[in-house]
Ligand SMILES: CC(C)[C@H](C(=O)O)[C@@H](O)C(=O)O
């Protein structure tokens with residue numbers, strides 16, 4: 001078993017360090033890990049946010065544990081050298097087409113949400129976002145027009161792309177509440193029309209799952225109004241970017257939320273994937289021991305589950321996290337005083 | 353002064369009828385009004401959701417008062433005959449490029465929001481959405497691809513399009529808190545890069561307005577987390593569709609929110625525009641006297657203000673609405689028992 005670790009920038013290294021302590025604690029036999037550079041750190045060292053060596057390391061691994069990228073030094077770089085290109089490059093180069101973003105309230109932490117506690121408590125959903133297509137990866141550029149310079153981007157989805165992500169979403173829904181909401185803008189977009197028609201086709205293979213369709217504007221409304229109605233949501237790259245962040249904000253405690261980006265490649269133990277906290281690199285608090293490592297640690301749990309087939313270890317970690325939260329071991333983001341290292345300590349102790 | 357009234361489908365006619373009672377009460381000298389067919393009603397009568405006569409009526413008017421469109425009978429029609437084409441057609445044919453969607457909490461009604469009362473109370477923002485461009489009106493279609501049928505849509509903005517809406521937004525911000533947040537996805541889209549560069553250029557003409565930029569995913573997050581931070585938001589057609597609905601949901605009382613869609617054409621008294629409630633046609637409750645006419649009545653107030661230069665009458669209506677809400681005249685949507693007509697009665701009485 002090989003894990004590639006890309007800690008990245010800002011608080012990335014310090015939260016990833018705690019996840020690695022937890023991993024060490026598991027003492028998995030035959031596990032090796034490699035560390036690679038990404039983001040601003042990689043740009044400084046190699047002149048590119050996603051060096052070829054990093055990519056090779058990922059290709060040779062069963063899974064990638066990712067921290068976060070981005071810092072103030074990169075604001076003025078041209079887009080192709082900016083840290084977020086590392087993320088986009090990894091997604092496309094590694095064929096990571098399925099982003100899984102669970103959003104669920106942590107009991108006892110409802111007060112952290114800006115939603116009413118009873119609404120926050122009702123949230124238990126999974127957003128399945130397509131990551132390899134849509135307007136993200138279409139042709140794009142600038143041209144002259146009668147109205148001056150014009151920026152343009154091509155949006156599209158074909159049946160094969162939609163089938164693949166729909167399949168992932170239906171399977172995820174089968175393991176959850178068997179309710180899938182497909183989000184599109186089929187009243188305006190041809191891309192969405194193909195999306196919807198294909199999702200309906202794939203649904204035939206999953207007769208147990210109740211499928212419905214929602215326009216993206218309505219979904220954004222419903223996610224605020226009554227997020228408890230959702231079980232599994234499947235949507236394209238752009239709408240998924242927006243809705244998954246919105247769903248996380250509804251939960252309130254963003255320092256606790258993890259994500260998985262899965263590819264098609266099967267490993268000996270599961271599916272190749274990249275795992276990362278949903279929070280960013282937060283350069284303003286980097287290096288101060290203020291970052292919450294829980295999202296990174298829960299990303300590791302997802303890695304163990306999906307890429308290494310280690311459900312038992314994944315659950316051990318998740319229980320340990322729940323345990324210390326129940327005991328009130330909170331970092332500053334949750335209204336407590338525990339440092340990054342102290343939270344890591346507490347989780348490691350709980351594992352025993 | 354000429355007003356075209358397009359009541360449309362579902363609850364559209366009954367809420368519009370109450371708005372017209374209020375308008376009659378104002379006894380504006382020299383005002384004439386015309387009624388035209390749109391939506392499913394127009395399709396049934398004329399075979400098209402936006403007949404040429406309706407369009408002509410709008411062109412000849414100083415303003416359009418719009419109800420809502422859409423009902424169950426249209427679900428199986430091809431897209432170009434569906435009721436929403438009436439909305440899209442009016443926007444493009446009439447050059448309605450600026451959608452103004454105020455979202456503000458009504459004091460005493462915070463409990464209707466799913467947000468905590470103190471968060472709901474803090475909301476007082478205006479979304480300025482571009483309505484004539486973006487992926488809505490670009491080329492689109494279906495083609496064959498290696499992955500089967502592929503749906504595609506062209507997204508774009510040019511400098512002239514952005515300048516026009518940015519100008520509207522800066523002027524709106526000047527009349528509010530002098531803070532403008534431009535929302536885009538400039539880390540991924542070329543369309544957004546031109547958008548952002550142009551907004552920055554226009555900002556030079558409005559040195560008093562504090563401008564910031566936010567990625568759309570972050571904006572969706574912040575609108576839940578701390579909506580009170582926003583004053584005026586300007587964004588493109590697609591992001592505006594999503595964020596303005598999200599903002600309305602944050603307020604909670606959707607039956608109270610109105611919107612204006614302004615064109616470039618100047619009338620003798622202001623700017624040509626179309627005014628409508630943000631709620632839809634709600635065919636399930638149509639004809640039962642259950643619909644809340646307040647959004648339609650507040651749409652009329654916006655019409656009087658922006659298109660007819662009647663600030664005084666607009667404020668009279670807005671005060672009357674606040675008055676009856678303070679007295680607890682609530683329809684079913686606000687937890688009360690007042691019918692559509694009773695709410696209209698109460699507002700008309702308050703005007704006196
Ligand atoms: C950094 C950015 C390109 C990226 C995206 O838009 O996908 C991010 O917002 C995310 O959701 O991972």
Ligand SMILES: CC(C)[C@H](C(=O)O)[C@@H](O)C(=O)O
Nearest residue numbers: 187188217436437439440593
């Ligand atoms: C009906 C639909 C085409 C329309 C849009 O997407 O603009 C609606 O959602 C709106 O916001 O007015």
